[in-house]
Structures are given as structure tokens and as C-alpha cells.
Amino acid sequence: MKSTHNNVGGRDGRLTQKKLKTKPVLIVLGLLLLGNMLWFIAWLVPNGPTGGNEVVATVGKEEISREDWMVAMEEQYGKETLLELVNARVMNTAAKKYEIKVTDKEIDLELSLIRTAQDSTGSQGLSLNSDMHRQKTRAQLILDKVLTKDVVIEDEQIQTFFDENQSLYNIPTTYQASLIVLQTISDAQEAVNELENGSSFDVLARERSVDASSASLGGDIGYISEGQENVDSSVVEAASKLEVDQWSSPVALSEGRYGVVYLQDIVEGQEFSFEDVKDHIKRELALEQLPQSVSPEAFWKEFDTEWFYGE
Structure with missing residues (x-):
């Protein structure tokens, strides 16, 4: 043909x-x-x-x-x-x-x-x-x-x-990340404390995150990169500063809430x-x-x- x-x-x-x-x-x-x-x-x-x-x-x-x-x-x-x-x-x-x-x-x-x-x-x-x-x-x-x-x-x-x-x-550098979204900075800091005391990020996201779509997936938000329209830029910035298997301190999100970011993997651009x-x-x-x-x-x-x- x-x-x-x-x-x-x-x-x-x-x-x-x-x-x-x-x-x-x-x-x-x-x-x-x-x-x-x-x-x-x-x-x-x-x-x-x-x-x-x-x-x-x-x-x-x-x-x-x-x-x-x-x-x-x-x-x-x-x-x-x-x-x-x-x-x-x-x-x-x-x-x-x-x-x-x-x-x-x-x-x-x-x-x-x-x-x-x-x-x-x-x-x-x-x-x-x-x-x-x-x-x-x-x-x-x-x-x-x-x-x-x-x-x-x-x-x-x-x-x-x-x-x-x-x-x-x-292809830009992408970060496979998870996110817990909380209403206040004190709630976010409490989540960080629980993680430091051995809590599972996956379980904590399902129990505490106020973002229903990612919470149902244990906080997983997939691969994110700089300039991605449907991802808060502060989340990408936080992920870029983490080592693999590390979570962030509370991160201020654009809509007034706070998040804790966990980095699963990095794929270089x-x-x-x-x-x-x-x-x-x-x-x-x-x-x-x-x-x-x-x-x-x-x-x-x-x-x-x-x-x-x-x-």
C-alpha cells in the first residue's frame, strides 16, 4: 500500500x-x-x-x-x-x-x-x-x-x-509527585509532623486531604512540570527542590490553602x-x-x- x-x-x-x-x-x-x-x-x-x-x-x-x-x-x-x-x-x-x-x-x-x-x-x-x-x-x-x-x-x-x-x-524535566491539600498552615504542619512520626503519605492523603480527586489516589498527582497550566506553580517549585522519597514543609497554594508535596521520581528533561x-x-x-x-x-x-x- x-x-x-x-x-x-x-x-x-x-x-x-x-x-x-x-x-x-x-x-x-x-x-x-x-x-x-x-x-x-x-x-x-x-x-x-x-x-x-x-x-x-x-x-x-x-x-x-x-x-x-x-x-x-x-x-x-x-x-x-x-x-x-x-x-x-x-x-x-x-x-x-x-x-x-x-x-x-x-x-x-x-x-x-x-x-x-x-x-x-x-x-x-x-x-x-x-x-x-x-x-x-x-x-x-x-x-x-x-x-x-x-x-x-x-x-x-x-x-x-x-x-x-x-x-x-x-521535553521539560518532570516530577512524579503526590500532594496533600489542607485548609490551614497548622493543619499542613500537623500532617508533616505525622509523616515524620512514621505515617504513610498515601494513607494520610486519603484521610486528610481536602482535594477529593488526588486524595482518592493517595495524593498522587502524576507527572508535573514547570508551566503546566492545571498544576499550582508552587507545587512544581516545591517538588523541584526535593530529593526522591522526600516530602516538603507546608507550601502556600494559590487558592489560599496549603499543601505538603511528596516526590516519587524525577525524569530529567x-x-x-x-x-x-x-x-x-x-x-x-x-x-x-x-x-x-x-x-x-x-x-x-x-x-x-x-x-x-x-x-
């Missing part, structure tokens, strides 16, 4: 930028869902040999066994989790057949773009450093490369897009050159030429794939 793409600048260029920015958002949502499911299921698996009749909870005299628990989890999450595992294996097989290579540098670029897009997803509490997320990103890159291997995009189009959207590839992102832009522009989106399931028949759930 061969196709060309014209009018990258102007209205089409703005549309292209929007699409390029949206794709990492969709990956974020997928990673978050998969991560939660796999973590929870892994948590259920016993560390040692235990019977399926092991009691994990009681309600009055009624017992809930580990087997009951696992069956309920399989019914709720089993299909989605197995689907991800099967699709990852299918994409690995496709990579061998079509001689597709995915480098660590390409995965790093995709994850960096995901971090910059995360603020617009509403998805929080997402760590992108695990092997699982790198494998998920690798599978997506294999799929994209297989789908676009015969699509022709001219070098001039790629250069034009880069020139008009260079800021997309100038990167500025990607045209050569760094040339293949990425080419692939994204090529994907726009496809008549419809394609999932790994489209390759199941080609690689003789069957699974527990049948058709």
Missing part, C-alpha cells in the same frame, strides 16, 4: 499536531488499566504453596476463600489481562516475520511523549518506569511499524512538521533533534493515511492464535 500526505502546514498541520498529541494519551489510559489489573492479580497470587481453601476474609461466621477470591478476579479481569498477554506475543511474532526492530531509544521517546501528554488525560498514579510498560510500548511500536511499512511519506513533509511543532520534542524523531514523525503521519485503526487482533488468524475465551 502506498500513499502520500500533503498540506502538512496550516489547518492540516494543526490537526496533525492534535493527533500526534492524542495518541500518547490513549497509550497512557491503556497502560494505566493494564498496570492496575496486572498488579492486583499479582498481589492475589500467594508467595508460597497454599491451598485454595485458605480463608482470606470472614463476614460474621461466613468465610471467603482464596479460591472464591481468585475466581471473582478472573471473571472481572481475566479476559482483559489474557488479551494483553496474547497480543504482546502476537506482536513479537509479527516483528520476527516482518523483520521489525524496536530500539530502547524509540521506547524512551514514546514514554517521554506520554509523560508530556499525561496532564491532559486526567490519568494519575501512573509510573512509566516498569518493564511491563516498556513491553506494552514496544508491542504498540511493532504494530505501528507493521501497519505503516508500505506507506510513503516524503522527507519534506517530515521536516515541515518538525519545524512547525518542534516544541513537542523539547530531554531535547530531541530532528534525527532523533524523524522516524517517529514519519510513522505518525503514515498512520493518518490508514483508512481505519487496527488492533493486534487483526493478526490473530495470520499467526494461528487461539485462546481460552474462544472467538
Whole structure:
């Protein structure tokens, strides 16, 4: 299949930028869902040999066994989790057949773009450093490369897009942070005292924070960076002065309340050159030429794939 793409600048260029920015958002949502499911299921698996009749909870005299628990989890999450595992294996097989290579540098670029897009997803509490997320990103890159291997995009189009959207590839330093929001400075100082006495930041955020959205996530506000519109600048400033696994003193917030900031991780900023992102832009522009989106399931028949759930 061969196709060309014209009018990258102007209205089409703005549309292209929007699409390029949206794709990492969709990956974020997928990673978050998969991560939660796999973590929870892994948590259920016993560390040692235990019977399926092991009691994990009681309600009055009624017992809930580990087997009951696992069956309920399989019914709720089993299909989605197995689907991800099967699709990852299918994409690995496709990579061998079509001689597709995915480098660590390409995965790093995709994850960096995901971090910059995360603020617009509403998805929080997402760590992108695990092997699982790198494998998920690798599978997506294999799929994209297989789908676009015969699509022709001219070098001039790629250069034009880069020139008009260079800021997309100038990634600022980001801080994965958590926040407890309190009404007064005395409340904030009391929270700091509790943390110094051994309280868990996650638990304290759920119990004390007056910001409902982050409190429900144990205070996690995801990746933040300087200039981010939906994050109080004082929170970013406080995070930038912390060491990993350290919390701040009370911080005055713009709306008159106070916060305690906890730094989970730092991802240093990167500025990607045209050569760094040339293949990425080419692939994204090529994907726009496809008549419809394609999932790994489209390759199941080609690689003789069957699974527990049948058709």
C-alpha cells in the first residue's frame, strides 16, 4: 500500500499536531488499566504453596476463600489481562516475520511523549518506569511499524512538521509527585509532623486531604512540570527542590490553602533533534493515511492464535 500526505502546514498541520498529541494519551489510559489489573492479580497470587481453601476474609461466621477470591478476579479481569498477554506475543511474532526492530531509544521517546501528554488525560498514579510498560510500548511500536511499512511519506513533509511543532520534542524535566491539600498552615504542619512520626503519605492523603480527586489516589498527582497550566506553580517549585522519597514543609497554594508535596521520581528533561524523531514523525503521519485503526487482533488468524475465551 502506498500513499502520500500533503498540506502538512496550516489547518492540516494543526490537526496533525492534535493527533500526534492524542495518541500518547490513549497509550497512557491503556497502560494505566493494564498496570492496575496486572498488579492486583499479582498481589492475589500467594508467595508460597497454599491451598485454595485458605480463608482470606470472614463476614460474621461466613468465610471467603482464596479460591472464591481468585475466581471473582478472573471473571472481572481475566479476559482483559489474557488479551494483553496474547497480543504482546502476537506482536513479537509479527516483528520476527516482518523483520521489525524496536530500539530502547524509540521506547524512551514514546514514554517521554506520554509523560508530556499525561496532564491532559486526567490519568494519575501512573509510573512509566516498569518493564511491563516498556513491553506494552514496544508491542504498540511493532504494530505501528507493521501497519505503516508500505506507506510513503516524503522527507519534506517530515521536516515541515518538525519545524512547525518542534516544541513537542523539547521535553521539560518532570516530577512524579503526590500532594496533600489542607485548609490551614497548622493543619499542613500537623500532617508533616505525622509523616515524620512514621505515617504513610498515601494513607494520610486519603484521610486528610481536602482535594477529593488526588486524595482518592493517595495524593498522587502524576507527572508535573514547570508551566503546566492545571498544576499550582508552587507545587512544581516545591517538588523541584526535593530529593526522591522526600516530602516538603507546608507550601502556600494559590487558592489560599496549603499543601505538603511528596516526590516519587524525577525524569530529567530531554531535547530531541530532528534525527532523533524523524522516524517517529514519519510513522505518525503514515498512520493518518490508514483508512481505519487496527488492533493486534487483526493478526490473530495470520499467526494461528487461539485462546481460552474462544472467538
